[in-house]
Amino acid sequence: MICAPSLLALTSAEGADPAGASAVSYVVLVACLVLLVGGVLLLIRALRGPTVFDRILAINALGTKTVVLVALFAFLDFGHADPSFFLDTSIVYALINFVATIAILKYIQYRRLS
Amino acid sequence: MTPLEIVGTIFIVIGCVFALTGAVGVLRMPDFYTRLHPAGKSDTLAQGLILLGLALFAAQSLIATLGAAHGEGHGGEWIGPVNVILKLVLLTLLLFLTAPTATHAIAKAARLDRHTKIPVENDPGASRVAEIVVVGDIEDKLEEPIAKVLDVREDDRPAADDQQDADADNQERGDDDNNQDEETRS
Numbered sequence: 001m002i003c004a005p006s007l008l009a010l011t012s013a014e015g016a017d018p019a020g021a022s023a024v025s026y027v028v029l030v031a032c033l034v035l036l037v038g039g040v041l042l043l044i045r046a047l048r049g050p051t052v053f054d055r056i057l058a059i060n061a062l063g064t065k066t067v068v069l070v071a072l073f074a075f076l077d078f079g080h081a082d083p084s085f086f087l088d089t090s091i092v093y094a095l096i097n098f099v100a101t102i103a104i105l106k107y108i109q110y111r112r113l114s
Numbered sequence: 115m116t117p118l119e120i121v122g123t124i125f126i127v128i129g130c131v132f133a134l135t136g137a138v139g140v141l142r143m144p145d146f147y148t149r150l151h152p153a154g155k156s157d158t159l160a161q162g163l164i165l166l167g168l169a170l171f172a173a174q175s176l177i178a179t180l181g182a183a184h185g186e187g188h189g190g191e192w193i194g195p196v197n198v199i200l201k202l203v204l205l206t207l208l209l210f211l212t213a214p215t216a217t218h219a220i221a222k223a224a225r226l227d228r229h230t231k232i233p234v235e236n237d238p239g240a241s242r243v244a245e246i247v248v249v250g251d252i253e254d255k256l257e258e259p260i261a262k263v264l265d266v267r268e269d270d271r272p273a274a275d276d277q278q279d280a281d282a283d284n285q286e287r288g289d290d291d292n293n294q295d296e297e298t299r300s
Contacts, residue, residue, distance in 0.1 A: 023115045023119065023123075024115075024119060024171055027122075027123045027126060027127075028126075028168075030130075031126050031127075031129075031130050031164065034130040034133065034134055035130065035133055037134065037137075038133045038134045038136070038137035038138075039137070041137040041138060041140070041141045042137050042140055042141070044141055045140050045141045045149070050146075051146060051224070053146055053220055053223065053224040053227075054146055054149060056220055057140070057146075057149060057150060057153050057217070057220050058140060058153070060153070060213075060216050060217070060220065061136070061137070061140060061153045061157050064157050064158075064161055064209060064213055065133065065137075065157070065161075067161065067205070067209065068129075068133070068160070068161045068164050068165065071164075071165060071168060071202070071205060072164070072168070074168075074198075075168055075171055078171060078172075078175065079175075082194060083172075083198055084194070084197050084198050084201060087198065087201040087202065087205065088201070090205055091201065091204060091205050091208065094205060094208050094209055094212065095208070095212075097212075097216075098212035098213075098215070098216055101216045101219065101220070102216065102219055105219055105220060105223040108223065108227070109223050109226065109227065
């Protein structure tokens with residue numbers, strides 16, 4: 001984790017605009033770490049939740065955080081790689097997260113999915 | 115850093131603060147219905163702010179490529195950053211629609227589930243949200259505090275018994291009337 005910003009700074013220093021790219025990469029990296037800490041807290045609630053609805057709520061919030069995290073991964077080396085493929089992954093994950101939450105709720109309430 | 119990137123950084127930092135406080139709230143709130151609040155609201159705002167900041171980064175890249183294209187004289191490079199910005203806007207709209215809908219569905223499913231007792235903390239004054247009942251469960255008013263409702267029930271118990279006896283008498287009389295009617299009909 002400590003060597004990652006230096007690696008980013010090195011790779012961005014070889015690019016066209018070294019200063020701006022490295023600053024954006026640092027911001028995105030710090031945001032990724034903060035979101036990972038929040039995801040760990042949500043995972044604790046998902047493991048500890050007294051009812052099944054606490055777990056579903058925590059997993060749903062964790063899925064939203066994962067969508068944002070994948071979108072942040074796209075901008076980690078923004079000056080060099082095309083981030084649109086990561087954004088495609090993020091959009092698909094948002095759709096799957098919503099549908100999975102509704103499906104799990106329906107299964108718990110009716111014990112079947114049809 | 116350019117001014118657009120600085121504004122995007124500010125948005126991302128605010129979004130990260132909202133995401134972290136939402137996660138801490140989900141972890142530390144006392145019961146389920148209070149946990150819905152940070153999970154539903156702060157996460158929606160956090161993802162909106164973070165994706166807006168990323169869109170500002172992409173807009174800075176768009177401005178840079180436009181300047182480079184004007185300098186070199188061939189177009190077409192602007193399609194990549196515009197694609198990224200449109201995908202970020204689509205993602206923001208999608209999450210703004212689906213995240214509150216999923217939270218609402220979770221809340222309603224938990225409310226309609228009769229077999230799972232949503233645990234409230236030991237202090238009845240901690241949260242009375244879990245005591246809200248579906249119309250038709252009991253006939254008490256929803257706004258009254260729990261202790262008051264319990265006292266009212268204790269006081270009204272003999273009166274309710276009298277009413278039940280009166281109802282039973284009425285039913286017996288009604289049965290007698292019905293029998294008489296049947297006899298007269300026959």
